[in-house]
Amino acid sequence: MRFMVFVRSPKPLAALHRDSLLRAGVLLDAGDLVPEAYGVSGYWLIDVRSREEAVERVRRIPLPACVVEIREVAVV
Amino acid sequence: MGATTSVRRTIDAVWRMESAKVIAALARYTRDVGLAEEMAQDALVAALEQWPDEGVPRNPGAWLMTTAKRRAIDQIRRRENFNRKVEEIGRDVQEATPDASEGIEDEIGDDLLSLMFTACHPVLGTEARVALTLKMLGGLKTEEIARAFLVSDSTVAQRIVRAKKALADAGVPFEVPEGPELATRLASVLEVIYLIFNEGYSATQGDHWMRPELCAEALRLGRVLAELAPKEAEVHGLVALMEIQASRSKARTGPGGEPVLLLEQDRGKWDWLLIGRGLKALERAEALNQPPGPYYVQAALAACHGRARKAEDTDWQRIATLYQVLAQISPSPIVELNRAVALSMAYGPAAGLALVDEIAGEKALQGYHLLPSVRGDFLLKLGRNQEAKAEFEKAAALTRNEREKTLLLERAAACD
Incomplete structure (x- = not known):
């Protein structure tokens, strides 16, 4: 299952701490989004076995004062 | 609740x-x-x-x-x-x-790598290595492994108990092998991961839920290994091969579950994100400047198709060359047969036919229906219809797959 994780941070996050996702073999893609009203933001696209795993993995990444949205990618 | x-x-x-x-x-x-x-x-x-x-x-x-x-x-x-x-x-x-401080991450990495090498130790049989790897590294339950391999729970449980005992009896040390041992032990790890992938990818029967799960698990293990052992070109080669093969999973079967040949697949259904990842993994392998290994070459072959948005854009000359490289590192008549097909696509049917006639005497190809089938195809393209017809009939008699037999007999009939 693929999940798109959006992270909105009031200040820039260095490389968005992608290491733990990369080491776990679940990170498919990552990138920064063009800054908008609520600060700088980025995304991770991850491939995990369940929604719970997506939540658990993201929960462990230090993201102070960030707004995180986890959305499942539709399968066509 | x-x-x-x-x-x-x-x-x-x-x-x-x-x-x-x-x-x-x-x-x-x-x-x-x-x-x-x-x-x-x-x-x-x-x-x-x-x-x-x-x-x-x-x-x-x-x-x-x-x-x-x-x-x-x-x-x-x-x-x-x-x-x-x-x-x-x-x-x-x-x-x-x-x-999650850096030092501890490295230590965890070494432990995980040691665990992979132990679970895939050559003292264990293939089935035992696969079961242990899925259980200890993938975190799968015994019943999940059993469902994936269409065997009973107790069979898998026994396999795991025996494997653990065999490791203990052999006194296998818990460590990452070094020196000349590393290459053979790594080959064993890669073999297990690719076996898991293929079990999920090639079988058409079995539990529909567990099969794709096996592919995903193998990919994950490969990606983890690529971060743990980034200096091993073959690890990246295997990851590239799996990413590119997995990219075709939605295109490789038709609505009735029938297989769709690579050149006839709807490339719009390919997962271009995975292809991109595969090409990147291939670049990582190339950047290490090591002699090409079998996974790297197979990945490079898969990439030739992956780079072509349309089937007719395929670089067949490069494919023919890569098959020649593959034939040198892991010689096999099947590889030669594939090379013959690539040669015919790149340089015309006569070039393919010449190679097929060269290898036709190989023992491993006797009774193999693809040999006459491929030969018939070349002959038909050369306008030698009656000879082609005989080859298709020969192939039809050799195949055990009914659908394939019908198809071959139709091709034979069309030669008149």
């Missing part, structure tokens, strides 16, 4: 994420993978008992690790002659719970 179910699902997820690390760290202290795996299982049982009431701890991985270590100490205390080990583990439990 809703809350309990959700806790159970969280425990499942945490287990899949953490079990390999817990087993690996315990195995380093106890030097006994079997014991480590049992103690980790005990910790899982404890979590299943306690978390639904007490809630999921803030750091569930550390909780599992601490619980498993305590169980290991209890267990070893019961076996009195392990006194020294108790001291070692005891000291460690006193230390602070690990957090």
Whole structure:
């Protein structure tokens, strides 16, 4: 299952701490989004076995004062 | 009930994420993978008992690790002659719970790598290696492995018990092999990962839910390995091969479940994200400047198709060259047959026919229906219809697949 994780941070996050996702073999893609009203933001696209795993993995990444949205990618 | 179910699902997820690390760290202290795996299982049982009431701890991985270590100490205390080990583990439990600092990440990485090499040790048979890897590194349950391989739970359970015993009997050390041993041991790890991938990818029967799960698991293991052993070109080669093959999974069967040949697939259904990842992995392999290994070459072959948005854009000359390289590192008449097809696509049917006639005497190809089938195809393209017809009929008589037989007889009839 693929999940798109959006992270909105009031200040820039260095490389968005992608290491733990990369080491776990679940990170498919990552990138920064063009800054908008609520600060700088980025995304991770991850491939995990369940929604719970997506939540658990993201929960462990230090993201102070960030707004995180986890959305499942539709399968066509 | 809703809350309990959700806790159970969280425990499942945490287990899949953490079990390999817990087993690996315990195995380093106890030097006994079997014991480590049992103690980790005990910790899982404890979590299943306690978390639904007490809630999921803030750091569930550390909780599992601490619980498993305590169980290991209890267990070893019961076996009195392990006194020294108790001291070692005891000291460690006193230390602070690990957090994600760099040094600890490296240590976890070494442990995981040691666990991979141990689970895939050549003293074990293939089935045992596959089962142990899925169980200890993938965090799959025994019944999930059984469903994936269409065998009973007890068969898998026995396989795992015997494998753990075989490792103990052989005194397999828990470590990352070095020097000349590394290459053969790594080959064994890669073989297991690719076997898991192919089990999910090639079989058409079996549990529809578990099969794609096996592909995903193999990909994950490969990606983890690529970060743990980034200087090994073949690891990146294998990852590239799996990413590119997985990219075609939606295009490779038709609506009725029938296989669709590569050149006839709707490339719009290919997963271009995975192709991009595969090409990147291939670049990582190339940047290491090592002699090409079989996974790298197969990945490079897959990439020739992956780079072509349309079938007619395929670089057949490069494919023919790559098959020649593959034939040198792992010679096989099947590879030669594929090379003949590539030659005919690149340089015309006469070039393909010449190679096919050269290898037609090979023992391994006797009774193999693709040989006359490919030969018939070349002959037909050269306008030698009657000879082509005979080849298609020969192929039809050799194949055991009914659908294929019908297809070949139709081609034979069309030669008149």
